[in-house]
Amino acid sequence: MPVWVLLKPTDMMTKGGYMFPRFRNTGLTIRISKNAALKILLIFGSIFGVFLMTGLLYFRNDVEIIDENEKRIVYTVSADPYEILRENHITLGTYDRIDFTGFEENVATATLTIERAFDVDILEGGKKTATAHSVDATVAQLLEQAGVELGEYDKVSPAKTAVLKEGQKIAVTRAYDVKITADGKTTTVKCLDNTVSELLKRAKITLGKNDMVSEELESKITGPAEIKVSRVEIKTEKQDKIIPYQTSTVTSNILAIGQSEVRTKGVNGKIRTTTTTTYIDGVKTDVKKTTKVVTKKVDEVIAEGAAIVTPYCKIDDTSIVLRNGRPVDYEYVVSGKATAYTAPEGAYTASGRMAEIGTVAVNPNVIPYGSKLYIVGQYDNICYGYAIAADTGDGMMAGTIPVDVYMGSTEEHYDDACAWGLQYVDIYVVEVGNG
Structure with a gap:
C-alpha cells in the first residue's frame, strides 16, 4: 500500500533571480489504497500542470x-x-x-x-590583402586580429589608435629595400620616402667632408634603389724652393771712390709647389700641381762711389758718368775760383728758381742759366758735385769768380760756406742750358 508524506509550504525562496515556494515535512504519514493513490496522483498532476502554466506566466521576465x-x-x-x-x-x-x-x-x-561587427578591408598597394571585423576596435587591434604585422618603417592609415566606422578601410604602405654600398660592403635599409641623408644615418654611415654619394643628400628615394658612397681622400704635399737673389752694382756720384752702400737689400725668393693627389676608395684618380710665389725675389743693389771725395750736393744724376772722379762726357770746362754763399729759406735766384743746395751763381754770358754742371776741385781735394746754373753775382759778372756755390739757408750751412772759403775748381758744363 502506498505511503505518502505530507509537505506543507512555509515561505518563498529565490533562485536565479526568480521566486519559488519552499516546503517542509509535516511528519504526518498517510496510507492509502492503489486506486485512491492513482486518483490522488491524477488530481495532483492536474493541479501541478495548472500551477506550472500559471507559474511560468507569473514568474516570467x-x-x-x-x-x-x-x-x-x-x-x-x-x-x-x-x-x-x-x-x-x-x-x-x-x-x-x-x-x-x-x-x-x-x-x-x-x-x-x-x-554586430562590420568588415574592415586591409589594403596593401591598393589591393585588399585581409579583412578584419570591428566593433569599436582600434586599427592596431584590427591589424592584430587579421594577423597583419607592421615593420618598423611601414606606415598605416588611419593611425593605429584610430577607431574605425563602418565603411572605412585600413591602408598599409610597406617600406622598400634600399641598398647602400660603402667601405666595401653593402647594407640594406628600409625606406619609405626618406632622404638619402636619412638613409645613410639609418645605415650608420658617416660621410667625410670629401666623400661622394651617387645621389643628392636631400633627394627622396621613392622606390627600391641602390646608393653608392665613394670614400675620397685628398693628400696635399708642399715643397718650397728658394730662389737666391742676385747682386748688382751701380755707380754713385755722391759716394767717394772706395766707398759703397747697399741701395736695395737683397731678399731670397721662395716658390711653393703644392701637389694634390686624390684617392677614391683607395685608388689614385687625380694629381694636380700648383706653383705659387710665396716670397718675391729682390735683387741686391750696391752703389759704389765714383766721386773724388764725397760731394756736398747729394743729388745723384746717373746721366753724369764719372771716371776718376770727373765727367766723361761734357760740353766744355770753365776753371777758376769758387766761393760759397747762403740765403734765407725761400729765397729765389736770379733765374727765378728757388735757391736750394745744387743751385749755383755764374756769369750767364759764360754759362747760361739752366746748364747742368759738375764741379770738382782742381787738386781733387774738394767736390761740390752736381749743380744747376741758376743765380749770378757781382764777382761772376766782373769775371773774377766763375762760380759761387749755394750751401743752404741755416746757420749750420753758413758754417759750411765759411769752411769752403775760396777753392780752385773745374766747372764741367755737361749740358748747356737755354737761359
Whole structure:
C-alpha cells in the first residue's frame, strides 16, 4: 500500500533571480489504497500542470532585444543573456558584442543590445590583402586580429589608435629595400620616402667632408634603389724652393771712390709647389700641381762711389758718368775760383728758381742759366758735385769768380760756406742750358 508524506509550504525562496515556494515535512504519514493513490496522483498532476502554466506566466521576465535596426520584446525565465539569445534562435558572430542591462528592481523590461561587427578591408598597394571585423576596435587591434604585422618603417592609415566606422578601410604602405654600398660592403635599409641623408644615418654611415654619394643628400628615394658612397681622400704635399737673389752694382756720384752702400737689400725668393693627389676608395684618380710665389725675389743693389771725395750736393744724376772722379762726357770746362754763399729759406735766384743746395751763381754770358754742371776741385781735394746754373753775382759778372756755390739757408750751412772759403775748381758744363 502506498505511503505518502505530507509537505506543507512555509515561505518563498529565490533562485536565479526568480521566486519559488519552499516546503517542509509535516511528519504526518498517510496510507492509502492503489486506486485512491492513482486518483490522488491524477488530481495532483492536474493541479501541478495548472500551477506550472500559471507559474511560468507569473514568474516570467520581459527583455527587449535590439539587433541593429530590429527591436523585439521576448519573455524569459533565464537571467543569462546568451541563454536568452539561444531561446530566441539569435546567433552571434565571433566578433559581435552584446550589452545586457540585467533584471533590476523597479525596471519592467531589461535591454539586451547586440552590436554586430562590420568588415574592415586591409589594403596593401591598393589591393585588399585581409579583412578584419570591428566593433569599436582600434586599427592596431584590427591589424592584430587579421594577423597583419607592421615593420618598423611601414606606415598605416588611419593611425593605429584610430577607431574605425563602418565603411572605412585600413591602408598599409610597406617600406622598400634600399641598398647602400660603402667601405666595401653593402647594407640594406628600409625606406619609405626618406632622404638619402636619412638613409645613410639609418645605415650608420658617416660621410667625410670629401666623400661622394651617387645621389643628392636631400633627394627622396621613392622606390627600391641602390646608393653608392665613394670614400675620397685628398693628400696635399708642399715643397718650397728658394730662389737666391742676385747682386748688382751701380755707380754713385755722391759716394767717394772706395766707398759703397747697399741701395736695395737683397731678399731670397721662395716658390711653393703644392701637389694634390686624390684617392677614391683607395685608388689614385687625380694629381694636380700648383706653383705659387710665396716670397718675391729682390735683387741686391750696391752703389759704389765714383766721386773724388764725397760731394756736398747729394743729388745723384746717373746721366753724369764719372771716371776718376770727373765727367766723361761734357760740353766744355770753365776753371777758376769758387766761393760759397747762403740765403734765407725761400729765397729765389736770379733765374727765378728757388735757391736750394745744387743751385749755383755764374756769369750767364759764360754759362747760361739752366746748364747742368759738375764741379770738382782742381787738386781733387774738394767736390761740390752736381749743380744747376741758376743765380749770378757781382764777382761772376766782373769775371773774377766763375762760380759761387749755394750751401743752404741755416746757420749750420753758413758754417759750411765759411769752411769752403775760396777753392780752385773745374766747372764741367755737361749740358748747356737755354737761359
